[in-house]
Amino acid sequence: MKALFLSADHFEDTELLVPYYRLKEAGVDVDIASMRPGKLTGKHGYEVEASKSFDEVKAEEYGLLVLPGGGAPAAVRKEPAALAIARAFFADGKPVAAICHGPQILISADLIKGRHATCYSSVSSELKDAGAVYEDREVVVDGNLVSARSPADLPAFLREMMKRVPA
């Protein structure tokens, strides 16, 4: 089982790093994809390495998709190859865990209509406009989709995300 993160510069550091280390703790291989391979820098200055571009990703190799927040999703949502990855996960019913601004990627991929979800408060309007059933709770689970609002929700987000990782 491998997990895939979609991100870019200006990621919210803990929203990427906490799930990343949590999955590694559980022995899960993690890849980070971005516009191009190489170093990504978070809002708080942490650096991570993207191992591949969105174009290079084979979605079928992964069992979990993680969409951290921060400023990164505003850039990622403009990338057709990133949206295609998200659509492939939904088409196969595979788990997708999105936090904070992460659901913006699902909005642009037109995957959120009719789904119960949450997100960062400032994103809630566009989430509702996209047809989602917005809920102001620490974590919302709807089928394959796990969503949370902010770093303070990470414990609940991790708990639901890890239920979807095969032991």
Add this chain to the structure above:
Amino acid sequence: MKALFLSADHFEDTELLVPYYRLKEAGVDVDIASMRPGKLTGKHGYEVEASKSFDEVKAEEYGLLVLPGGGAPAAVRKEPAALAIARAFFADGKPVAAICHGPQILISADLIKGRHATCYSSVSSELKDAGAVYEDREVVVDGNLVSARSPADLPAFLREMMKRVPA
């Protein structure tokens, strides 16, 4: 079961926040103690709230002690009340998880002599001078003591730390 962190300003953000969220994920109550109650700011700008001073801590209320790194341990190690907390955990054989510069607190508390341990590379000399058996590995376990070197070791550190948390 409750866990206690000893820290101060200039903590290494991920070394505090990643174990903190991990314990909360598992339903563990976590307190952070410092010189005085109030806001602590990490090297990367994250803020956490210390709920009590070292003086106010009753070590017998806690089942796990976590010592994150960064610049904080250099200040914490000068506080006799913090050293007394560490000694109480060792006296009762309760688990202590220290990462990076965190073991400096154990050096000042005179708790490291003869113990197998690791730490941030620049701390290794004083760890050895204090009588520890230094090992350059991602995580070292010796009885109640779990130690690791740096943020990159967090997955292994969490894995061993969580084994010592009652389910």
